[in-house]
Amino acid sequence: MEQNLLSVFLCMLFLFLAAKLLLQSRSSKRFPPSPPSLPFIGHLHHLKKPLHRTFLCLSQSHGPIMYLQLGSRPVVIVSSFSAAEECFTKNDIVLANRAKFLTGKHLSYNCTTIPTSSYGDHWRNLRRIGAIEIFSSHRLNIFSELRKDEINRLLWKLSRNAAGDFATVEVRSLFVDLTFNVMMRMIAGKRYYGEDAPDVEEVRQFREMIRELTKYTSTSYPGDFLPILRWIDYQGYRKRLVRLGEKADKFLQGLVDESRARKASFGSTNSMIDHLLSLQESEPECYSDQMIKGLILD
Incomplete structure (x- = not known):
């Protein structure tokens, strides 16, 4: 029983420290507007099907460029033509990398196929x-x-x-x-x-x-x-x-x-x-x- 309580306490302490470090690192950077978030899961609770309508509603409140923290992954949502054009022309190489997912690791030869490989x-x-x-x-x-x-x-x-x-x-x-x-x-x-x-x-x-x-x-x-x-x-x-x-x-x-x-x-x-x-x-x-x-x- 004591070992179980100690394990729970250590897990809670670890999660608290991780959330604190995440908030501190975010506060030192400039991010686009974003909706309210929750500890650990970030903005995941905002995502509802169909996703495109969810993003539309959020963009109407927070603008055409907004920041979402999906758990441990930072995401920027772009919903205006001019911003998307800039992403795919002036900054296309900067934004050409791919996120590493578990499916890419085990199904795409450790993310080395065309859709999963980062630019290089x-x-x-x-x-x-x-x-x-x-x-x-x-x-x-x-x-x-x-x-x-x-x-x-x-x-x-x-x-x-x-x-x-x-x-x-x-x-x-x-x-x-x-x-x-x-x-x-x-x-x-x-x-x-x-x-x-x-x-x-x-x-x-x-x-x-x-x-x-x-x-x-x-x-x-x-x-x-x-x-x-x-x-x-x-x-x-x-x-x-x-x-x-x-x-x-x-x-x-x-x-x-x-x-x-x-x-x-x-x-x-x-x-x-x-x-x-x-x-x-x-x-x-x-x-x-x-x-x-x-x-x-x-």
Whole structure:
């Protein structure tokens, strides 16, 4: 009992000292206007869905540039065209870094992919590779017939379903299938969605992986804003992310190894992985397997 009371007392003392240091550091700097905050959580209690309407209401009271302390993370909200233009032109390099989140650490190779990497030599190299080797007009034109084929498959399916009479069509799922099939055929030369996709374990693993990645990358984790929740692994979030990261890495490495083996046996194809593996032969330090997997994940 005494040990429990001592632990509680030490935790409260630590939190009090942390809040005091935070307030002292803030008082010595000039910040934009902000709404009232609470200890430890800052302005998190102001955030309500939909977020854009919450920010609109706050900006009407505190101006087009306001400061929010979201737990341990300082945030500046900009809601005027002139201020946003200045952020993305005059001060674009200063504001080009990315916040480090737990998902980026475990799902994006320790924040080294294009969306998660901070501005610097590594990010500029990834951007150069993307612009020249993946999204150039020449590379995209190579896959024009592939995209036409996927669109024709979709049109054939729609015409078949409506052959007898009017039919209800759930368009969203069809466009999701189309998008992923186009991307994966360009990346690895494989189809993973639709009725004519092969019913094999690899397809099921891919779909499950995509569902999990979408779930974790489209939601916020409280531990990214309140570090104490990350330390205690609130709701086992870190363990699940680690498992998902290992599963995704194993799957992506399988695609790379399969393309490497096929390339050695039958020669190179036009897929993105094959093209990057060809570049890896001349520049192995630049086109590492991890970099290729990160680009696939992007």
